[in-house]
Amino acid sequence: MAKMVKIIKKKDEYSMEYEVGDVLKVDSTWYGGVTVLGKTGVPVSIDKDEYEEVQDISEPEKAEPTSIEEGLRPAGQGVSTEAFDHLKEIEDEVRGAVKDLLAVAGLEPGDALVVGCSSSEVANMRIGSFSSEEIGKCIAGAILDELKDTGVYMAAQCCEHLNRAIIVEKEYAKANRIPIVNVVPQLKAGGSFATAAYADMKEPVAIEAIQAQAGIDIGDTLIGMHLAPVAVPVRSEHSMVGSAHVVMARTRAKYIGGARACYR
Incomplete structure (x- = not known):
């Protein structure tokens, strides 16, 4: 609540900004009193003996969202127990996005596809506030199934609480000495x-970290820290999974050298 004061004495008899009995909002304080917002909104300094503090009887100010994501999505209650009736639609959207990425990413057996996914965002809730076990299973299962005959490993990004660590098959970690x-x-x-x-x-x-050759971000989970340089955006007609925004990327080798260098 805003700090308020009631005027009990008026030293500046010529001022039109306040009168005895007025309750005014405090703009700032100083060693000898406070600065209030006068009747026209003009800041006015008044001495300590001119006012007494009073409780603000107006409605409390609504807190502004502390981040963009809080402004965009409502917060859930932590873990979802809701049964979703559109899991097949979510699965189809995920499979379509993976197919589009594989078609242009040029992945080879042994490569990694890093995936970050917020089930809360898929369910139209704020990231981290509505974790859905069944949405997580639906999406993870669909991606693993799309990759099973490609030799490409899925690298599943954990949430911020685990420092966005990565879950992979042990053989991938061993083969890459991670x-x-x-x-x-x-x-x-x-x-x-x-x-x-x-x-x-x-x-x-x-x-703890990986340099994956491609990535899918479902719900703006920030997978960039796990992509090998140089990341290249991949556009797809499958730009949403449920209510979650989808961003995809492939990677390419860096071009090095100067004017005489040749590339393929």
Whole structure:
């Protein structure tokens, strides 16, 4: 609530900005009194003996969203127990996006596709506030199924609480000599998507970082830290999964050298 004062004495008899009995909002304080907003909104300094503090009887001011994401989505209650009747539609959207990416990314067996997914955003809730186990399972299962005959590994990004760690198959981590860390994702510490991926993989392990050759971000989860340079945006007609925004990327090798360099 705003700090308010009631005028009990008026030293400046010529001022039209306040009168005895007025209740005014405090704009700032200083060692000898306060500065209030006068009747016309003009700041006026008044001495300590001219006012007494009173309780603000007006309605409390509504807090502004502390971030863009809070302004865009309502907050859920942590973990969703809701049964969704459009899982087939979500699955189809995910499969379509993966197919579009694979068609242009030029991935080879042994490459990694990093995926970040907010089931909350898919369900039209604020990221991290409405983790849905069944949405996580639906999306993880669809992606793993699309990749099963390609030799490409899915790298599932955990949520911020686990520092966006990655869940991959153990054989991928070993083959690429990536240090394995010890954590098992849960719905509210890792997220529903990473939790589902951990359950569906043959021998899942956690690693802290990866340089993947392509990526899919479902719900603006920020996967850029896990993409190899140089990332190139991939556009698709499948730009949404449920209510979540979808961003995809492939990567390419850096061009180096000067005017005499040749490229392929």
